[in-house]
Every structure is written in C-alpha cells, then in structure tokens.
Amino acid sequence: MQLVSFSMPFMENVPSKQTEAAWVLLLRAQQVLLARVEAALKESGLPPLSWYDVLLELSRDAESGLRQYEIGERVLLNKHNLSRLIDRLESDGLVKREACDLDGRGNVVKISKKGLQLKQQMWPVYAQAIQELIGEPLTVTQVRSLASIMNTLLEPHTGKSE
Amino acid sequence: MQLVSFSMPFMENVPSKQTEAAWVLLLRAQQVLLARVEAALKESGLPPLSWYDVLLELSRDAESGLRQYEIGERVLLNKHNLSRLIDRLESDGLVKREACDLDGRGNVVKISKKGLQLKQQMWPVYAQAIQELIGEPLTVTQVRSLASIMNTLLEPHTGKSE
DNA sequence: AGGAGTTAGTTGCGTTTGCAACTAGTGTCG
DNA sequence: CGACACTAGTTGCAAACGCAACTAACTCCT
Numbered sequence: 001m002q003l004v005s006f007s008m009p010f011m012e013n014v015p016s017k018q019t020e021a022a023w024v025l026l027l028r029a030q031q032v033l034l035a036r037v038e039a040a041l042k043e044s045g046l047p048p049l050s051w052y053d054v055l056l057e058l059s060r061d062a063e064s065g066l067r068q069y070e071i072g073e074r075v076l077l078n079k080h081n082l083s084r085l086i087d088r089l090e091s092d093g094l095v096k097r098e099a100c101d102l103d104g105r106g107n108v109v110k111i112s113k114k115g116l117q118l119k120q121q122m123w124p125v126y127a128q129a130i131q132e133l134i135g136e137p138l139t140v141t142q143v144r145s146l147a148s149i150m151n152t153l154l155e156p157h158t159g160k161s162e
Numbered sequence: 163m164q165l166v167s168f169s170m171p172f173m174e175n176v177p178s179k180q181t182e183a184a185w186v187l188l189l190r191a192q193q194v195l196l197a198r199v200e201a202a203l204k205e206s207g208l209p210p211l212s213w214y215d216v217l218l219e220l221s222r223d224a225e226s227g228l229r230q231y232e233i234g235e236r237v238l239l240n241k242h243n244l245s246r247l248i249d250r251l252e253s254d255g256l257v258k259r260e261a262c263d264l265d266g267r268g269n270v271v272k273i274s275k276k277g278l279q280l281k282q283q284m285w286p287v288y289a290q291a292i293q294e295l296i297g298e299p300l301t302v303t304q305v306r307s308l309a310s311i312m313n314t315l316l317e318p319h320t321g322k323s324e
Numbered sequence: 325a326g327g328a329g330t331t332a333g334t335t336g337c338g339t340t341t342g343c344a345a346c347t348a349g350t351g352t353c354g
Numbered sequence: 355c356g357a358c359a360c361t362a363g364t365t366g367c368a369a370a371c372g373c374a375a376c377t378a379a380c381t382c383c384t
Contacts, residue, residue, distance in 0.1 A: 015296065018302070021309055023295075078342080083362095083364060083365085084364090084365095105363065106362050128176075130181060130185045131181065134185050134188075134315070138181075142311050145307050149300065153300070229332080231333085241332075241333065250370095267333065
C-alpha cells in the first residue's frame with residue numbers, strides 16, 4: 001500500500017478523515033439535540049421551535065412589527081413556508097398581519113398579547129433544554145470554542161487563511 | 163441594576179448568555195450547511211442526503227444486507243419514515259428487500275449494483291461540499307475541537323464533571 | 325403448549341415542506 | 355408616461371414527515 005502524506009494538487013477538494021468525521025458528528029449531534037428540544041416542547045404541550053423563533057424576532061420589534069421578508073431573513077426560512085407559518089400563527093391569534101403603507105404588496109406582521117404570552121411560556125422549557133443539552137455537558141471553554149467555530153462556519157471568509 | 167455573578171441554586175437550569183448564543187449559532191450553522199449540501203447534490207441532479215446515508219450503511223454490509231431497524235439505528239431515522247424511504251429506494255432499483263429467514267416479520271435490505279453506483283456518484287459531490295464547508299474554513303485544530311465537542315454532546319456522560 | 329407482552333414493519337391520515345406558477349405592487353430607464 | 359424587470363407574498367400540487375393504528379411474528383413465562 002502506498003502512503004500519501006504530502007498534499008497532492010488534484011486532491012485538494014477531498015476532505016480529510018478528520019473533517020469527514022467532524023461533519024458526520026455535527027450532523028448527528030444537531031439532529032439529536034434538535035429532536036430533544038422539540039420533544040421537550042411537545043411534552044409540555046407547546047408548539048414547535050419554529051414558532052418560538054418567529055415570535056422571538058417579532059417581540060424584538062413588537063410595536064413597529066416586521067415585514068415578512070425580514071422575518072424570513074432572520075429565521076432563515078424561505079417565503080413559501082413562512083407565508084403559511086404566519087397563517088398558522090395568525091389563525092391562532094398569536095400575530096396579526098397589517099397592510100403596509102409604504103409598500104402596497106407587503107404587509108407588516110405584529111405580535112399580539114397572546115403571542116407574547118406564548119413566547120414567555122415557551123422560554124423556560126426551551127431554556128432548560130438548552131442548558132441540559134449544551135450548558136451542562138460542556139465546559140465554559142468548550143462553549144466558547146463551539147460558538148467561535150460555528151461563527152467561522154457561518155462566515156467562511158473570516159476563517160483561516162488558505 | 164443588580165449583578166449576580168455567583169451561582170444561585172434556583173437558577174441552575176438557566177443557560178448562560180454564552181451557552182444560549184452557542185446553541186443559536188449551532189442551529190443556524192447546521193441549517194445553512196445542510197441546505198448547501200442538499201443544494202449541491204440537487205444541482206448535480208442527485209437525490210437528497212438521506213439516500214446517501216442509507217446507501218452508505220448498506221454498502222458497508224453489501225453481501226449480508228441489513229435489517230431495517232439496523233439501518234434506522236445507524237441513520238437515526240424512525241421506522242415510519244424509513245419504511246417509505248426504502249420504498250422509494252427500492253422502486254428506483256437501488257436496494258432490494260428480501261425475506262428474513264431468522265425473523266419472519268422482518269426483511270433484509272441489500273444494496274444493488276445500481277445502488278452502489280449511485281452512492282459512488284454522489285460521494286464526490288458530497289465530499290467536495292464537506293471540504294468547502296468544513297475543511298477549508300476551519301483549521302485542523304478547530305476540526306479536532308469540533309469533533310470532540312460534538313462527541314461530548316452526543317454522549318453527555320463523558321462530558322465535564324458537575 | 326398457550327396466552328400476554330413485545331418488536332418489525334406497513335399503512336392511513338393530517339400536517340409540513342419544497343417547488344413552481346401566479347398576482348400584484350414597486351422601481352427603472354428610455 | 356409606459357414598457358420592462360424585479361420583489362413581496364400567496365396558492366396549488368406533489369413529496370416528505372409525524373403520529374397512531376394495525377398486522378404479523380417473536381419471546382417469555384407459567
């Protein structure tokens with residue numbers, strides 16, 4: 001068997017075994033953690049995480065409200081799904097769509113009293129899950145390291161020089 | 163404003179700001195990365211990642227095949243969805259269900275020639291995406307750190323002592 | 325042996341997602 | 355102004371997912 005320990009130009013795009021392993025672990029861990037969070041919410045009779053995400057963003061601009069596309073940007077949801085997610089939130093009385101003066105096609109979404117209540121009701125459950133799943137198993141250093149790595153992954157250009 | 167810098171018993175379940183931030187970043191990063199991988203596959207006219215996952219596991223036991231529940235364990239997919247995922251794979255001729263001698267209710271799933279081909283066709287696209295998304299932006303140390311942290315998250319009991 | 329409980333896998337149903345087509349209002353540039 | 359390109363949001367349809375109910379076979383226990 002031939003060992004190739006030097007870097008070969010035509011292999012540049014192949015991930016190392018370590019990289020591959022890290023990816024697989026990231027995939028699995030996120031999958032498991034997310035499932036646990038969703039399970040915790042459901043166990044408490046609460047709606048899924050995506051609802052919280054939207055409510056949280058809306059609560060940050062409770063008076064002025066947000067355009068749908070703004071929510072989409074913050075929550076990383078495409079407009080098709082968002083449109084219907086807001087339908088559901090609205091039909092549950094958690095948010096309210098209002099016509100937008102400045103832009104006749106769009107609308108402004110505002111969170112309602114009930115929406116704020118639900119958000120506050122979800123937070124403790126969510127918070128406890130985060131603490132159990134991230135805060136407790138990891139050291140403070142690891143938490144910092146995790147945040148830093150995820151930041152790099154989200155903005156690859158701030159990463160290592162090539 | 164009152165600053166609380168010492169640990170208070172009744173607040174144990176609340177994540178620190180850092181923990182919360184790390185979780186949000188993890189959520190977002192994984193979401194973005196996964197979407198990019200799926201997009202890369204689709205761009206090349208290839209099926210979604212979940213197909214690769216299953217084909218990969220099956221290729222590891224190509225001759226003997228795997229029971230469905232075994233696949234489910236490895237790929238972290240519940241049986242409901244798995245059953246239908248295998249339906250799709252089978253109707254595309256990528257895998258084949260065979261009656262199981264040892265257990266009359268179950269069946270053994272084996273990968274086909276065509277399945278192996280597809281798997282090999284998907285790998286370069288997948289591999290390049292992993293390299294671009296993980297390998298390139300991160301240093302070797304970060305990759306190792308990422309793997310270690312994800313491992314800890316998957317098996318909380320091997321984490322820090324409390 | 326035989327009945328209770330358990331496990332493997334499928335199926336039906338309602339919800340959610342993704343994709344593409346569509347409406348309607350905005351902006352731009354001649 | 356008026357044609358063209360663009361953006362915000364909705365809707366229809368097909369695929370995928372989650373849940374619960376179901377069949378069938380295995381295990382255990384007496």
